[in-house]
Amino acid sequence: MGYLAYYCETNYNFAMVFYKGHSSTYNCGTRTHSFIMDYTGQPAGNIQGAYIWTKTINNRHDFVFLWSCGMASASMFPGGYCNGCGGGWGMCYSWLKITGLSSDGYKSPDSSGHVFLGFNWSSPNFKTLIGNSGYNYGAFALFFYQGLLREKYSVKGSLDFATQRTFGVQKFEDCPLYKGMPGLQGVITALKVFGDGYRGLPMR
Amino acid sequence: MNKIFKKFVLPLVILTLIVSLAFTAPVFAADDEELKEAAKASALSFLRDVLVFIDLEKYNVTFYHYSFDYAWDWGENTFEQGVHYYIKSPTHQLRFSIHFCNQTPYYVILNGEYQKAVLFPEFDSLTQSNRLKIIQLAKTLVDRYQKWKGDLSLKAAADILSMVNATETTTKTVGSLNFTADWKEDSVSFSWVWQVNGVSAGRLGFTLDRSGLWFSDNRAIYKLGSTDVKVSKEEAIAIALKRVETFSYKARIDLNTSVEVKDFVVVKDKITAELLTWPKEPLVLYPYWSVKLGLDKVYPAFVDAIHVGIWADTGEVFFCEPIGWGGPVSAHGSSTETQPKGDVGDGEATARQTWQTSVIVVAAVVVTATVLGVAVLKRKRRQ
Numbered sequence: 001m002g003y004l005a006y007y008c009e010t011n012y013n014f015a016m017v018f019y020k021g022h023s024s025t026y027n028c029g030t031r032t033h034s035f036i037m038d039y040t041g042q043p044a045g046n047i048q049g050a051y052i053w054t055k056t057i058n059n060r061h062d063f064v065f066l067w068s069c070g071m072a073s074a075s076m077f078p079g080g081y082c083n084g085c086g087g088g089w090g091m092c093y094s095w096l097k098i099t100g101l102s103s104d105g106y107k108s109p110d111s112s113g114h115v116f117l118g119f120n121w122s123s124p125n126f127k128t129l130i131g132n133s134g135y136n137y138g139a140f141a142l143f144f145y146q147g148l149l150r151e152k153y154s155v156k157g158s159l160d161f162a163t164q165r166t167f168g169v170q171k172f173e174d175c176p177l178y179k180g181m182p183g184l185q186g187v188i189t190a191l192k193v194f195g196d197g198y199r200g201l202p203m204r
Numbered sequence: 205m206n207k208i209f210k211k212f213v214l215p216l217v218i219l220t221l222i223v224s225l226a227f228t229a230p231v232f233a234a235d236d237e238e239l240k241e242a243a244k245a246s247a248l249s250f251l252r253d254v255l256v257f258i259d260l261e262k263y264n265v266t267f268y269h270y271s272f273d274y275a276w277d278w279g280e281n282t283f284e285q286g287v288h289y290y291i292k293s294p295t296h297q298l299r300f301s302i303h304f305c306n307q308t309p310y311y312v313i314l315n316g317e318y319q320k321a322v323l324f325p326e327f328d329s330l331t332q333s334n335r336l337k338i339i340q341l342a343k344t345l346v347d348r349y350q351k352w353k354g355d356l357s358l359k360a361a362a363d364i365l366s367m368v369n370a371t372e373t374t375t376k377t378v379g380s381l382n383f384t385a386d387w388k389e390d391s392v393s394f395s396w397v398w399q400v401n402g403v404s405a406g407r408l409g410f411t412l413d414r415s416g417l418w419f420s421d422n423r424a425i426y427k428l429g430s431t432d433v434k435v436s437k438e439e440a441i442a443i444a445l446k447r448v449e450t451f452s453y454k455a456r457i458d459l460n461t462s463v464e465v466k467d468f469v470v471v472k473d474k475i476t477a478e479l480l481t482w483p484k485e486p487l488v489l490y491p492y493w494s495v496k497l498g499l500d501k502v503y504p505a506f507v508d509a510i511h512v513g514i515w516a517d518t519g520e521v522f523f524c525e526p527i528g529w530g531g532p533v534s535a536h537g538s539s540t541e542t543q544p545k546g547d548v549g550d551g552e553a554t555a556r557q558t559w560q561t562s563v564i565v566v567a568a569v570v571v572t573a574t575v576l577g578v579a580v581l582k583r584k585r586r587q
Binding site for chain 1: 277388409418420478483489
């Protein structure tokens with residue numbers, strides 16, 4: 001993943017990422033960092049934020065969605081440089097290399113042109129059923145990208161579109177994913193949007 | 205030469221034609237200008253006749269984008285279209301988008317992109333008089349939609365706005381209609397849910413804020429197949445508890461090893477049951493009990509509950525799934541008797557594959573018939 005991130009940074013003007021999988025945290029001695037896991041799904045196959053930070057050298061990643069636990073938790077935002085280990089902390093900062101993003105990029109988008117999506121606590125499995133009309137959370141992710149790619153909506157518009165198609169209500173702000181819902185062991189979790197919810201994908 | 209042509213070349217040409225048709229048919233449909241123009245006309249009609257609060261004299265309406273797709277989740281031969289316009293004035297720009305299910309609108313958005321356009325200034329200060337103006341606007345919207353659609357059932361929805369004090373957040377049931385007004389700091393959402401036997405038979409809803417409108421009518425997509433609820437909530441929970449006694453799933457603990465997880469301990473205080481609907485067949489919903497059984501601890505693969513689906517008419521369990529968090533539960537870790545909509549990619553691939561396979565089968569039958577036809581014709585001529 002680090003190689004791909006570096007390749008995109010050095011060959012393209014715009015790069016986006018979608019990741020689905022496990023994640024966890026570690027402490028470098030100075031502060032807590034987060035990592036996602038590679039195809040093995042094991043902590044040994046970790047991809048640390050501090051490592052990603054060394055690959056995003058040209059600030060070309062503007063749109064990152066990590067469907068994984070805790071990647072958008074308050075303790076990992078806004079992120080920054082860690083004096084302890086000399087790397088980035090917080091996945092949002094490590095990928096986007098920017099601070100000062102709106103903490104609610106859906107309701108109050110900034111104009112940074114950068115957007116980060118992730119869960120503040122546990123992320124639902126794709127296979128977990130939403131309940132009504134036979135959809136699961138994987139369908140939500142699919143319709144989100146259909147909104148972006150096929151309908152040419154912004155992140156905000158695509159979240160609304162995915163909410164309508166899976167939850168049957170017209171706006172993301174009325175969706176449990178935005179309002180918060182019981183996650184692992186009943187702790188409330190939500191899909192957070194940091195930055196510029198008006199960000200869309202560049203179209204040819 | 206003539207014999208060779210009739211025996212081999214002609215059938216081969218026909219076969220090639222039919223097989224190529226099988227693969228290009230979706231492209232024909234997707235490019236169908238008639239469908240596109242009809243959708244555009246319907247969109248403009250909706251804009252002109254339903255969204256009457258927009259003074260189109262002041263705007264320049266410009267076509268932006270059209271999408272067409274066979275909806276992977278709506279079954280064969282069901283297509284969705286998206287039509288998008290920009291509505292521009294010298295000072296601001298609105299985006300108008302409308303989505304169709306088999307040519308019937310189900311989702312409409314009209315809003316000022318980047319919130320520079322203010323469509324409803326009443327939301328800048330939600331005084332009582334501004335709230336009343338917004339309710340009047342909502343009533344006009346439902347009235348206009350009823351006339352545009354020719355749907356008399358919507359009259360009751362419009363009437364509720366006159367009967368109920370909707371200037372505050374409220375929920376009211378009138379007849380079979382469950383109405384909700386949900387006021388927030390800067391927006392309001394209205395919804396009407398038609399209910400039979402406690403089962404949702406369709407939902408109309410829209411949200412208004414200063415920048416625009418989000419409008420949704422799920423009745424354009426789904427029909428209710430049955431309202432039979434013969435299984436009580438208590439019976440549904442008992443059935444789910446019985447099912448979970450023999451339920452197991454496999455959790456992957458590393459790349460090569462999976463463990464079977466079973467013998468779950470359900471915590472009674474963590475049991476919930478909701479009467480919801482599920483498509484037994486494409487776009488036709490049937491009532492079912494969605495029972496979630498919370499567990500005493502976190503089991504492998506971060507599973508903390510089991511979700512059981514039970515048909516409300518027969519009591520049959522049609523899915524039993526672990527509710528997991530974080531990474532994936534093993535692909536073998538479920539016992540869904542009905543394919544959920546959202547096994548991303550697979551569903552789409554399956555739908556398309558099924559469609560193409562069926563066309564190819566038809567093509568093969570037609571080719572066989574054609575070749576046989578040629579052979580029969582030849583034999584008859586010889587006689």
